[in-house]
Every structure is written in C-alpha cells, then in structure tokens.
Amino acid sequence: MASLRGEVSVEQDGRSWRLVLDFNAFCWAEELLAPASDGEAAAGTPRVTYADLCRGFAGGTLSAKQARAVVWASTLRYQPETTLQEAGDLLSGDVGLLARLFAAASPAPAEQEQLGN
Numbered sequence: 001m002a003s004l005r006g007e008v009s010v011e012q013d014g015r016s017w018r019l020v021l022d023f024n025a026f027c028w029a030e031e032l033l034a035p036a037s038d039g040e041a042a043a044g045t046p047r048v049t050y051a052d053l054c055r056g057f058a059g060g061t062l063s064a065k066q067a068r069a070v071v072w073a074s075t076l077r078y079q080p081e082t083t084l085q086e087a088g089d090l091l092s093g094d095v096g097l098l099a100r101l102f103a104a105a106s107p108a109p110a111e112q113e114q115l116g117n
Contacts, residue, residue, distance in 0.1 A: 025073040
C-alpha cells in the first residue's frame with residue numbers, strides 16, 4: 001500500500017526541526033489558505049486544495065504563500081507552536097527544504113506502479 005508521509009529533519013539557527021508532510025499537514029495548509037470569509041470567496045479568492053498544492057509543486061507554480069503554508073503545516077506534528085514567520089525563515093534558510101519534503105512524502109516507484117500512475 002502506498003503511503004503519503006514523509007519526514008525531514010532540519011537544523012537551523014541552533015534549533016532542531018522535525019517536519020512531517022502527510023495528509024494532516026495538507027489539511028492544515030488548506031485551512032490556512034482558505035478564504036477568510038464568504039465575502040472573500042464570493043470575490044473570487046480561490047480555494048486551495050491538496051491537488052492544487054501537489055500540482056503547484058510539480059509544475060513549479062506553487063506561490064510563496066502556499067510554500068510557506070506547506071512548511072508551516074509540516075512542522076505542527078512535533079512543533080505545534082510554530083509561527084508563519086518561523087516557517088518562512090525555515091524556507092529562507094534552506095531553499096531545498098520544500099523539495100525534500102515533497103520527495104519524502106512521495107510514494108516509491110514500486111508503490112506508484114501499484115497506484116497505476
């Protein structure tokens with residue numbers, strides 16, 4: 001069975017971070033990126049989904065706000081007090097972090113074959 005869970009450890013500014021990109025993290029990122037009100041939704045502020053985040057990363061169109069949201073959400077399992085500022089600082093200090101997170105959470109080639117991808 002294919003899994004959607006990847007862990008990455010980072011040392012930055014004297015602090016150890018353990019990030020987990022899994023289904024929960026994607027849900028937290030979706031919640032953060034959701035329109036703040038019905039008015040925003042009616043005004044055309046798009047709703048960001050799990051699929052949007054995956055396609056955005058794969059296609060190189062993930063916005064800075066979306067990238068920070070994914071990193072922030074990935075910290076919450078082990079560092080639930082993480083701020084958006086800290087998530088942005090993590091990305092600023094390690095530009096390859098997002099790529100490592102998505103790679104760690106991606107199914108292995110054998111698992112992908114089982115999924116028919």
